[in-house]
Amino acid sequence: MVETAGCCGLLQACCHRHDPQKYIIQGEFEIDRSPWFSLCASGLSVAVRLYSQDNKDPTTGKGIESENVYIMKGKELEKKKHEVLRLKVPTKVIKFKLKFEVTRDFGIPRAFVVENRDKKHEFFLKSVTLHYINHPNILEERKFYFYCGSWVYPITKTGFKRIFFSDQLYLPKETPQGLVELRKKELQKLQASRPKGEWHLWDRIYDYDVYNNLGDPKNGRLYDRPVLGGSTKFPYPRRLKMGHPNCQHDHSRESGPASCFQFYVPPDERMSDEKLQELKNNFVEALIRFLAPESTLPHLSDRECPDFVTKVAHFFVPKAAISKKDVRFIRSIIDFCRKLKLPSSHGGPSRSVSDPSEEQDIFEDIIGFYADKEVEELDDSDKQRLEKLVPKEILNQVVATLALKRQHVSAQLPSIVAEDKFAWAEDKEFGRQMLAGTNPVRIRHLKREELLPLYEVFYKMWNYESPEDKPEVQLDNKINQSQLQNLKKVLQGKKHKQPQLLDVYLAVVNERAFILDHHYLEQFLTMINGKGVCAYATRTILIATGSSSATLQPVGIELSLPGDSPRLVLPQDTLLWEFAKFHVASNDAAYHQLVSHWLHTHAVVEPFIIATRRRLSVMHPIHRLLDPHFKDTLHINALARAIFLNAGGILETLLFTGEYSMELSSHLYKEWRFDKQALPEDLLERGMAKLRVRDEVVSGPMEQVERDKSSNKAATGAEQKMFEVDAEVELVLEDYPYAKDGIEIWTAIETWVTGYCNVFYLNDNDVKEDEEIQEWWNEIKTRGHEDRKEGWYDINTFESLVKALTTLIWITSGLHAAVNFGQYGYGGWPPNRPMLLRKFLPNEEDINEENILKFVEEMLPDKFQMKLAIAVMDLLSRHTSNEVYLGQTSPQKERQLIEDHESIIQKKFKEFRENLEAIERNIKERNKEYNLMNRWGFAKIPYKLLYPDTSKPMPPISKEKRKHQPEKKDINERGIPNSISI
Structure with a gap:
């Protein structure tokens, strides 16, 4: 629902007569998610002032200013006020039309300042569109767009007016004269040091800190954890400083928040209330699904066609034509066959299964986790253990949900056992x-x-x-x-x-x-x-x-x-x-969770985000390029530290590494290098690919490949481009799905980044002279990742800039998708990816076919740990409804233009999307080739983790449409999100 506020917005309102010696700029301001504006705002609460890009005021050093104009409740809004009250919901988006009088030499408006004078209420400024009325030299059809997407808090709280710049992009040296001072001033605010003390929701503070908030010393030695970062023993990437007071017991540690969902994150980095609630609901539903007591309903195998039977029977008849009686009959034949002597799959001595049910005993309880259930409450012992692991808010929601009515819950089997339970x-x-x-x-x-x-x-x-x-x-x-x-x-x-x-x-x-x-x-x-x-x-x-x-x-x-x-x-x-x-x-499984997933994506990207906000103006082209790939990451990382990575938290409970989990992650950070996170370099480093140079194959990472003059061997240096005509990566295993699909995604990203940067950088010298980029890269190396001295190159050429940006976008999109969204498909079946084991290998004489099942049961994690692990895998593998995917732009940015460069950039982005669509077709074709066993395997799981799925609708999706598109929970989910947002 959209309301439009009328009136001119000037102090004197509609009775004001415009000065004929001045021009009029009309603006449309969109306010989103702000019930205060719908129902309460009035008077002179919000003042807006425009700034020119062309002409500078000699006294202030800034662009020429307009007079203040005030956002007021106009006549149209007053007429619809009762409608808003009757619906008992605030207006979703409100549009205010304002008119600014500017001098004849004002020129092009490229910035404005907002001053929120209300003492209590903030509002979310979505976007602004400006255009001249009756200007002799500027067409009225020419519009100046500002995508703001930011909260504006009362100036009594922040002490600062908010500056917003238009969507036009400038390298620092090309900044229009009237915006130079404003550009510097805005960055200085974001870089300024803050006094000690707890920070508030309205603060816009981007600063670095070590991981000194994982432990909880006040609860005793068992909850003490080393500080990660700032030492040679425990190096680590820096995290966002959150301004919490120091612990009373140890002043080198930061205390945790009062609640797992109450901590400081800069306003523009917080995920929307809708997404946060969706994550909470997903967590609650997962816990109810998998920690509910065992079902009294008919067993899964009695209600569904067994997988083996499915594969045989579906060859002859449709599934719908097979009755339960037929299923039981075929199962009895299979059970009889299982009583026979079975040869070992490894060519060793044969082994028998005396009782067909006995073969499944070890897994039947686990299969029961996924069965349909009706449940009223959680098991008491599970509930007690959850109280120590899950935020109180989540557990209370679980209890409240179960208290409302008897819950009928069901779960989709993980892909690894969906086709064949033993593959x-x-x-x-x-x-x-x-x-x-x-x-x-x-x-x-x-x-x-x-x-x-x-x-x-x-x-x-x-x-x-x-x-x-x-x-x-x-x-x-x-x-x-x-x-x-x-x-x-x-x-x-x-x-x-x-x-x-x-x-x-x-x-x-x-x-x-x-x-x-x-x-x-x-x-x-x-x-x-x-x-x-x-x-x-x-x-x-x-x-x-x-x-x-x-x-x-x-x-x-x-x-x-x-x-x-x-x-x-x-x-x-x-x-x-x-x-x-x-x-x-x-x-x-431990390496995957602590290193491949957390450290190599979530943790290493966080310093890049902080540096980008501090050192690159929103007018900088690279800030605009990277911004979609940083969506919600700082917030999701803070949640991870509070719930999953903390002392005694979920990962310490599930992983065999226990309280040493993050210490182990720190140890493996010593091997991390940014340059090796480029996919081609990673494959070359691991020997999973070779570099073909002028029809000759050379092994090893690129910087190790040197020209041998005596033997006249073709080679390439570290500075040479990866994908030149005469140099390309050749996989050692052609059927390596992650690498095969990944290289295509990487190349598409690299092509897009190259085309984008070509619009702004004409040569290497432009890169060297870009002071913001140089300061950004230097701060990442010396502050964000100051514990790692190796793996950094200087960004002093166009090519090195493209390589750094491509690597960063690959980490946040393709790499994270590959190591995150298959977790339920594979790890949702604990025997396939057990996170801890409780038995060492026995001696051969101590194990036989009679006690093997009991041994395996004692070896695997206990039932609570397995059920919680499945619930966590289920939560992490889901895509949220407002996700924006690679090759897409968010809806609010779709209509925003980049004026002088719009046609070129839009063309390049369209080509990027078309490249991704071609990659989709390639992956579909490869997934049809059953001779490519690694794309399917014995479990018949098509590899879709790097399937871009550009047909996926962009958010927001209506609730009605969402009902007809139920979310998938396992590896069959497709799409590469732009950012690390789960």
């Missing part, structure tokens, strides 16, 4: 998830010089009849060609006994061997293990089988504990092998 346990599915699962960014190529751990695996795999059978390979990190040939000879001799050995050897020699390395954990295990947690540091060796559509076959797992010799487990060790895979998955 996740297959070895090749285990390997595939390292390329297309929730953490496809850790797997790396195994180098020849790393053959030592493989050699030990070989040694264990051989059944030596005499000592001379052992190949003469020196146990060092440098294995020469003759030693490799010696090893090959021995392997060929053993081929009849161990045919897999030669395949492993050939994989290493032909650079088709890979490793998932979590050995860094060993130094933490002494602290971590205990209190019901049993963890190893693992290294997993895999080989690529097949050609272009190669899959990864795990061939050996090394498990290490401090002070003990590593334990090597092979596929032939049937039961131990399955347990070892649990430990690998647990290691990888």
